[in-house]
Amino acid sequence: MNTKKKGMTLIEKQRMSGWFFLAPASIMIAVMSFYPMIRAFILSLQTGTGVNMKFTGFSNYQRILADKVFIQSIGNTFFYLIIQVPIMLVLAILLAQLLNNQHLRFKGLFRTCVFLPCATSLVSYAIIFRSLFAQDGLVNSVLVNLHILPQAYNFLGNALSARIVIIIALIWRWTGYNMVFYLSGLQNIEYSVYEAAKIDGANGWKTFWGITVPLLRPTIIMTFIMSINGTLQLFDESVNLTKGGPANASITMSHYIYNTCFVNVPNFGYASAMSFIVFIMVAILAFINLKVGDTRD
Amino acid sequence: MTEKKNVSMIQRRLIPTYIFLVIVSIISVFPLYWMISAATNTSTDVSRGKIVPGGYFMQNFKNLVSQQPLWKAMGNSFFYAILTTVVCLLVCSIAGYGFEIYHDKWKDKLFSTLLLAMMVPQVATMIPLFQMVSKAKLLNTSVGFILPMVSTPFMIMMFRQNARAFPIDIIEAARIDGLNEVQIFFQMFFPTMRSTYAAAAVITFMNAWNAYLWPKVIMTDNKSLTMPMLIANLITGYVTDYGMLMCGVLFCSIPTMVVFFVLQKQFAEGITGAVK
Numbered sequence: 001m002n003t004k005k006k007g008m009t010l011i012e013k014q015r016m017s018g019w020f021f022l023a024p025a026s027i028m029i030a031v032m033s034f035y036p037m038i039r040a041f042i043l044s045l046q047t048g049t050g051v052n053m054k055f056t057g058f059s060n061y062q063r064i065l066a067d068k069v070f071i072q073s074i075g076n077t078f079f080y081l082i083i084q085v086p087i088m089l090v091l092a093i094l095l096a097q098l099l100n101n102q103h104l105r106f107k108g109l110f111r112t113c114v115f116l117p118c119a120t121s122l123v124s125y126a127i128i129f130r131s132l133f134a135q136d137g138l139v140n141s142v143l144v145n146l147h148i149l150p151q152a153y154n155f156l157g158n159a160l161s162a163r164i165v166i167i168i169a170l171i172w173r174w175t176g177y178n179m180v181f182y183l184s185g186l187q188n189i190e191y192s193v194y195e196a197a198k199i200d201g202a203n204g205w206k207t208f209w210g211i212t213v214p215l216l217r218p219t220i221i222m223t224f225i226m227s228i229n230g231t232l233q234l235f236d237e238s239v240n241l242t243k244g245g246p247a248n249a250s251i252t253m254s255h256y257i258y259n260t261c262f263v264n265v266p267n268f269g270y271a272s273a274m275s276f277i278v279f280i281m282v283a284i285l286a287f288i289n290l291k292v293g294d295t296r297d
Numbered sequence: 298m299t300e301k302k303n304v305s306m307i308q309r310r311l312i313p314t315y316i317f318l319v320i321v322s323i324i325s326v327f328p329l330y331w332m333i334s335a336a337t338n339t340s341t342d343v344s345r346g347k348i349v350p351g352g353y354f355m356q357n358f359k360n361l362v363s364q365q366p367l368w369k370a371m372g373n374s375f376f377y378a379i380l381t382t383v384v385c386l387l388v389c390s391i392a393g394y395g396f397e398i399y400h401d402k403w404k405d406k407l408f409s410t411l412l413l414a415m416m417v418p419q420v421a422t423m424i425p426l427f428q429m430v431s432k433a434k435l436l437n438t439s440v441g442f443i444l445p446m447v448s449t450p451f452m453i454m455m456f457r458q459n460a461r462a463f464p465i466d467i468i469e470a471a472r473i474d475g476l477n478e479v480q481i482f483f484q485m486f487f488p489t490m491r492s493t494y495a496a497a498a499v500i501t502f503m504n505a506w507n508a509y510l511w512p513k514v515i516m517t518d519n520k521s522l523t524m525p526m527l528i529a530n531l532i533t534g535y536v537t538d539y540g541m542l543m544c545g546v547l548f549c550s551i552p553t554m555v556v557f558f559v560l561q562k563q564f565a566e567g568i569t570g571a572v573k
Contacts, residue, residue, distance in 0.1 A: 172328065
């Protein structure tokens with residue numbers, strides 16, 4: 001009836017109405033993610049402030065090469081990435097494997113405890129760890145009272161220890177989060193597979209590498225990508241736990257870019273150039289990960 | 298008899314596992330326990346290493362309220378987070394439904410394109426978004442807060458995955474009954490997908506409550522500040538009042554903790570929701 005007048009079949013009409021369902025979300029993503037990304041690239045080719053922006057080609061990118069703080073922030077971010085992500089993911093898989101044991105008691109309680117750190121906001125846990133590791137914080141008073149340290153150590157005032165505190169905090173916050181992925185992945189593995197392996201004489205270690213890891217591979221790759229993505233964008237911890245200090249020794253890329261925009265003399269062009277570098281890193285690493293995941297199939 | 302023996306043997310073999318899990322659990326819980334106990338002690342007691350709860354909570358609380366707009370920030374955070382959750386669930390669920398139920402070649406292509414947005418770092422869009430929001434005179438507003446958060450590839454994907462389990466027969470039957478496409482969504486899909494909505498709501502609420510970088514960029518006015526911003530302000534001085542600080546951190550954590558304990562299952566589902 002109506003449909004024939006418009007020259008559309010019922011199916012075509014339904015397909016059309018589908019577009020209305022997905023239009024709001026798609027337009028929002030285009031306007032709030034893709035368009036700003038293009039704008040960021042255009043901005044990165046400009047220098048100046050406010051409305052007096054001028055195109056200066058790739059001068060901002062040249063400046064990056066000579067910016068010791070930004071290079072330091074890249075180094076710091078990769079330091080966190082290389083040390084924290086593997087430790088955290090291995091710990092998460094191990095915990096998931098242990099908690100997936102049929103015979104284990106108090107499973108729910110353990111799982112809740114390990115998962116609990118995820119309930120704290122990023123700023124909260126950064127401040128809690130800042131306070132715990134402060135010079136007059138709990139860690140120092142325990143270590144001094146036990147005579148392990150002669151006097152309070154300035155964990156956050158020393159470049160290496162400040163970075164390590166950030167890594168400890170990150171592991172604390174995100175291990176349970178990743179464990180949840182592995183647990184739900186493990187639950188998809190039939191228990192009979194493990195029983196069969198046991199009958200074949202495989203020990204725990206062998207079943208772990210022979211069954212758990214291969215079957216969880218898609219999940220492992222995904223958590224790996226997510227962790228890399230998250231670590232490359234670290235902000236809250238750097239700002240609130242160490243304030244980037246001492247002397248930018250623990251500052252992350254996002255934190256430095258934020259400072260360049262809103263704390264120091266605003267330089268949107270230069271900050272955009274740096275943020276575009278972050279984007280390229282995230283894209284490259286995700287791409288490598290997906291490729292590695294594909295070829296082993 | 299033998300079975301009993303078997304059970305106790307299995308449990309005995311699990312002892313190292315128990316020890317390990319207990320240690321990990323203590324490490325996981327302790328910082329949060331310490332936060333609560335520190336909120337009830339004086340700053341000096343906290344730095345002296347006191348870890349049992351004290352009776353100083355009300356004083357810490359009074360200090361906090363007198364120095365910081367605590368209620369204002371709590372109200373703002375609740376308002377922004379709930380608004381984000383409602384709008385995000387609506388926008389993303391209709392999109393996930395649309396992508397799955399009406400899928401064809403072009404919609405699938407659009408979907409893969411949208412997934413690329415997952416790779417766009419927040420810090421890269423921050424500057425242009427700040428310029429856009431300030432040009433639109435939306436700085437310090439809830440609309441400015443929610444704009445970049447209401448449509449995420451993750452949520453669309455989650456609803457799409459779950460819409461896959463929705464029987465197409467129901468839709469066909471509803472069409473024969475004369476319901477239009479919008480009615481089918483709200484009367485058929487929406488009520489049956491309650492658990493998906495719950496999981497999505499938990500995760501969106503948590504993310505919005507915890508958001509820090511974006512509000513820090515656009516909330517320039519003290520009246521619009523959020524809880525994470527408020528507690529971050531407490532550590533700007535040289536001397537830190539730990540009791541008061543942890544009291545603030547406690548307030549910032551209570552809503553997410555309550556959500557966690559009440560809706561833990563939905564939270565776990567929400568995290569892993571899009572990757573089934």
